Amino acid sequence: MKGCSSMTKKKLRTLPLLLLSASLAFTLTACGSGNNSKNGNAASGNAGGAANAAANDGGAKAEPKGPVELLNVSYDPTRELYVAYNAAFAKYWKDKTGQEVTVKQSHGGSGKQSLSVIGGLKADVVTLALGYDIDAIAEKGLINKDWSSKYEDNSAPYTSTIVFLVRKGNPKGIKDWNDLVKPGVEVITPNPKTSGGARWNYLAAWGYASKQDGGDEAKTKDFMKQLFKNVPVLDSGARGATTTFTERGIGDVLLAWENEAFLSQKELGDKFEIVYPSISVLAEPPVAVVDKVVDQKGTREVAEEYLKYLYSDEGQKIAADNFYRPINKSIAEQYKDKFKELDLLQIDKDFGGWAEAQKKHFADGGTFDEIYTPGSK
Amino acid sequence: MAGTVTSRLSAKAVVRAKPVSEPRAVKWLLIGIAFVFLALIVLLPLLTVFIEGMKRGWDVYISALTDPDAVSALKLTLLVAVIAVPLNAVFGVAAAWLVTKFSFRGKNLLVTLIDLPFSVSPVIAGFIFLLLFGAQGYLGPWLDEHNLQIVFATPGIVLATMFVTFPFVARELIPLMQAQGTQEEEAAATLGAKGLRIFWNVTLPNIKWALLYGIVLCNARAMGEFGAVSVVSGHIRGETNTLPLHVEILYNEYQFSASFAVASLLMMLALVTLGAKSLVEWKTAQRNKETLEG
Numbered sequence: 001m002k003g004c005s006s007m008t009k010k011k012l013r014t015l016p017l018l019l020l021s022a023s024l025a026f027t028l029t030a031c032g033s034g035n036n037s038k039n040g041n042a043a044s045g046n047a048g049g050a051a052n053a054a055a056n057d058g059g060a061k062a063e064p065k066g067p068v069e070l071l072n073v074s075y076d077p078t079r080e081l082y083v084a085y086n087a088a089f090a091k092y093w094k095d096k097t098g099q100e101v102t103v104k105q106s107h108g109g110s111g112k113q114s115l116s117v118i119g120g121l122k123a124d125v126v127t128l129a130l131g132y133d134i135d136a137i138a139e140k141g142l143i144n145k146d147w148s149s150k151y152e153d154n155s156a157p158y159t160s161t162i163v164f165l166v167r168k169g170n171p172k173g174i175k176d177w178n179d180l181v182k183p184g185v186e187v188i189t190p191n192p193k194t195s196g197g198a199r200w201n202y203l204a205a206w207g208y209a210s211k212q213d214g215g216d217e218a219k220t221k222d223f224m225k226q227l228f229k230n231v232p233v234l235d236s237g238a239r240g241a242t243t244t245f246t247e248r249g250i251g252d253v254l255l256a257w258e259n260e261a262f263l264s265q266k267e268l269g270d271k272f273e274i275v276y277p278s279i280s281v282l283a284e285p286p287v288a289v290v291d292k293v294v295d296q297k298g299t300r301e302v303a304e305e306y307l308k309y310l311y312s313d314e315g316q317k318i319a320a321d322n323f324y325r326p327i328n329k330s331i332a333e334q335y336k337d338k339f340k341e342l343d344l345l346q347i348d349k350d351f352g353g354w355a356e357a358q359k360k361h362f363a364d365g366g367t368f369d370e371i372y373t374p375g376s377k
Numbered sequence: 378m379a380g381t382v383t384s385r386l387s388a389k390a391v392v393r394a395k396p397v398s399e400p401r402a403v404k405w406l407l408i409g410i411a412f413v414f415l416a417l418i419v420l421l422p423l424l425t426v427f428i429e430g431m432k433r434g435w436d437v438y439i440s441a442l443t444d445p446d447a448v449s450a451l452k453l454t455l456l457v458a459v460i461a462v463p464l465n466a467v468f469g470v471a472a473a474w475l476v477t478k479f480s481f482r483g484k485n486l487l488v489t490l491i492d493l494p495f496s497v498s499p500v501i502a503g504f505i506f507l508l509l510f511g512a513q514g515y516l517g518p519w520l521d522e523h524n525l526q527i528v529f530a531t532p533g534i535v536l537a538t539m540f541v542t543f544p545f546v547a548r549e550l551i552p553l554m555q556a557q558g559t560q561e562e563e564a565a566a567t568l569g570a571k572g573l574r575i576f577w578n579v580t581l582p583n584i585k586w587a588l589l590y591g592i593v594l595c596n597a598r599a600m601g602e603f604g605a606v607s608v609v610s611g612h613i614r615g616e617t618n619t620l621p622l623h624v625e626i627l628y629n630e631y632q633f634s635a636s637f638a639v640a641s642l643l644m645m646l647a648l649v650t651l652g653a654k655s656l657v658e659w660k661t662a663q664r665n666k667e668t669l670e671g
Contacts, residue, residue, distance in 0.1 A: 118513060119514075120514075120517060121529040243629060263631075
């Protein structure tokens with residue numbers, strides 16, 4: 001380089017600059033085009049919304065509107081439920097309004113999904129594992145604070161509970177929660193920090209222990225400590241935990257959503273058995289329209305109907321067929337043999353509601369942090 | 378000086394035994410070990426993917442690949458590669474040129490920065506973009522006001538992929554260009570060639586094969602990237618799922634055959650890339666031979 005004359009230096013210097021600016025221009029156009037298409041979508045969505053409003057104002061439904069797209073951000077085990085429900089709803093909506101609706105799905109651990117929506121994932125509706133995760137979104141102003149009173153039963157159109165899935169023949173003889181803390185029993189449950197199901201698991205176990213110990217919290221914590229010592233791996237979502245147990249063959253018992261347990265039995269044959277503990281928890285996975293997004297996209301009408309239709313006879317039947325407990329009494333009656341009657345704890349009555357349960361157990365420094373030390377055996 | 382060294386070495390070499398003097402048995406044992414190891418670690422798992430994919434028959438295999446979600450994942454994966462790879466190639470050439478043909482203050486820092494994506498975990502790379510462009514991120518409110526969507530949409534996936542694959546081309550070019558030095562460019566300049574002409578006629582032919590090799594590696598990583606893309610994707614089916622994410626989804630939905638079928642598609646893309654890579658290597662070897670003989 002030293003021998004280089006100043007003349008040549010100058011000449012050599014122009015090129016990288018040229019290349020740099022050319023590539024920069026490239027990036028900008030690339031980003032621009034991506035955004036443009038997005039804008040296009042949003043614009044057409046808005047136009048659709050305006051058309052909707054106009055049609056409603058006129059009181060006439062003659063004009064079929066252009067196709068509309070919803071995004072349902074849901075938690076892990078609802079994949080199969082919403083595949084079936086989306087098809088049924090698209091048909092219902094088409095019959096009713098003549099409009100085509102496509103519902104896109106996104107699934108993951110409930111807490112993680114909630115964070116994604118907060119981070120800007122444009123969900124029209126959220127159907128999560130527990131109220132707290134929707135509260136967290138409402139906290140950021142994306143959803144109206146009174147979301148839980150918008151639909152019947154705290155906006156939870158189906159319920160579920162936590163059961164045990166064990167390997168065929170139940171070789172470790174697991175019958176109830178106290179069998180889980182025995183030495184040599186490996187328990188699979190996802191991480192309560194990211195998974196909604198795991199938080200229900202945790203509360204169910206806590207509720208059992210608390211009842212056994214007559215409310216002595218130190219003893220309950222001991223029980224939980226013992227229990228989580230038997231957990232070899234914490235997956236981030238319920239489905240991950242299920243595949244760990246069923247596919248990778250790790251663990252003796254999986255703490256699972258009832259629907260998840262039924263589904264793995266259905267998909268993977270009778271290699272597993274469901275065990276109902278003496279006491280469990282009434283899990284109410286709630287739904288909500290993301291107000292800010294639907295108003296931006298102009299999809300409020302169809303999004304609200306999408307959730308409302310979950311309460312219809314057809315919606316309830318689809319839920320039941322996918323192993324969720326329907327809340328409609330007469331539909332529940334039809335599926336009586338499928339769902340065992342259980343002694344169920346309730347979040348509001350027994351744990352003081354989600355806000356309090358979250359603070360006490362799962363927030364930083366809560367009981368979960370206290371009893372769980374990663375990697376301790 | 379050089380001559381004497383060579384002659385002394387070759388004189389010694391005559392006395393010395395042949396460099397490979399191990400008995401046949403040892404030679405074959407070593408080759409055998411290499412093959413068995415490769416078969417166990419590389420071939421067997423790859424074969425398993427194909428076998429598992431075909432387990433439920435050709436129909437399931439085909440329907441898994443023609444499923445709308447799979448097709449859209451394939452399209453997205455190719456789109457991302459088509460945007461990210463050429464951009465990184467241009468960036469890489471520019472950066473390598475800058476680093477090797479000029480001396481300036483802060484050069485070492487620049488080289489370190491180029492290497493940064495290699496040392497950062499892909500998941501962190503994803504989070505960086507979430508922190509920047511997410512609704513709660515630094516630019517989030519501004520983007521939202523202008524109705525721009527970066528993360529949880531294609532631009533975010535492209536950005537994350539570009540970040541992760543950025544060093545490949547530059548890293549491939551820098552050592553080569555350093556070894557080549559600047560004499561040829563200087564000679565061209567003294568003969569009156571201008572900057573761009575020097576690049577096209579002197580520099581580019583010299584680095585052609587290394588550049589292609591870098592592009593091939595960059596492409597392989599761009600299509601296979603999971604971690605960073607997973608963070609910024611939002612996992613919307615048929616919209617922001619790339620092939621690697623789609624494989625995971627299918628696996629989690631108990632559709633094991635379909636999952637392996639899509640995985641085998643991803644692998645075939647990789648094999649094409651690998652074929653391209655071998656071709657480039659072969660060409661480079663040939664070229665080296667020519668220069669040596671010439």
